[in-house]
Amino acid sequence: MFATMSRYLPRVCADAAPERPDYRPRPPRAPGYLIEPPQDFDRTGKFYMGREISDVMGWRAADWLERPERLDEERTDLLVQALNLQPGMVIADIGAGTGYLSRLMSPAVKPHGKIIAVDVQGxxxxxxxxxxxxxxxxxxxAVRCREHDAQLPPAVVDMAVMLDVYHELSFPFEMLASIVRATKPGGQIVFVEFKEEDPDIPIKPLHKMSEARVRREAAVHRxxxxxxxDHLPWQHVVVFRRPA
Incomplete structure (x- = not known):
């Protein structure tokens, strides 16, 4: 009898595995990085999925993030409208810099929502x-993160927004994986990037990304x-959801 039962036991266990409450899908595989000698002083020489990662805008450029003309140039007011924020939401502003976008989003999630402004620079x-x-x-x-980890608890944010940030991440695979973990199932992850498709936008090429490139790199994380x-003058806003 025990010999007969053992013939069926592996099949039963295999069929039942996805129904276990602790079952988790296999994590995405990291594509890895290629390091080459930088071709110029403002190049990193570090490549991810064929894209050279840009250098990081340091805290010394903080005044540029707060420039008075930014509202007209980037129409950040239209960006906030497009995000469709609701009272009570918890929003992670990843790579928040000076908190410029955090302050624009703050009133929309009141009275009970909050903005978690995350940056790697103290x-x-x-x-x-x-x-x-x-x-x-x-x-x-305000939360200080690491280069490879947003330092947020699991499933705490309704939306994570990266405004002109993702292309600068030194470890995009690891950082985006941590952002996905911090986002609630069914929550949104938003990439706002300067349009690589438009050569007239006065931004260095390494600080631009095409929509196709954003979608390709996000797909790694399912x-x-x-x-x-696409109605902002300089950037496109590419919105994804974490599967429920």
């Missing part, structure tokens, strides 16, 4: 907190493309 994190306090934004929380918003 000087930027300090500035985020200071500007939020000085301007009365009490629902902005994100579901939802829509692309």
């Amino acid at each position: 000087m930027m994190v300090n500035r985020i907190g200071r500007l939020a306090r000085e301007n009365g934004f009490d629902n902005i929380e 994100l579901k493309w939802e829509r692309t918003i």
Whole structure:
């Protein structure tokens, strides 16, 4: 009898495995990185999926992020409208810099929502907190991340937004994987990138990304493309959902 039962036991276990409450799909495989000697002083020589990763805008360029003409050049007001933020949402502003976008989004998620402004540079994190306090934004929380990890708990945010950030990530695979983990199932992950397709946009080529490139790199993490918003003057907004 035991011999007979053993013939069927492997099949039963194999069929039942996906139904276990602790079952998790296999994580995506990292494509890896290629390192070459930089071709210029402002090049990194580090490639991911055939794309050269750009250098990082440091805290010394913080004033450029706060320039008065930014609203007209990038129409960040239209960006916030397009995100369709709702009261009570928890939003992660990844690579928040000075917290410029965090402050624009803050009123839309009140009274009970909050913005988690994440940056890898301590000087930027300090500035985020200071500007939020000085301007009365009490629902902005500043968090310092690592180059490869957003340092957020699992499944806590309804939406993660990267404004002109993803192309600068030193470890895009690892960082995006951590962002996916921090996003609730069914939540949104939004890439806002300067349009590589438009040569007239006055931004260095390494700081631009095409929509096709964004979608290709997001697909590694099994994100579901939802829509692309193209009516901003300089950037496209590519919206994905984390599968439920």
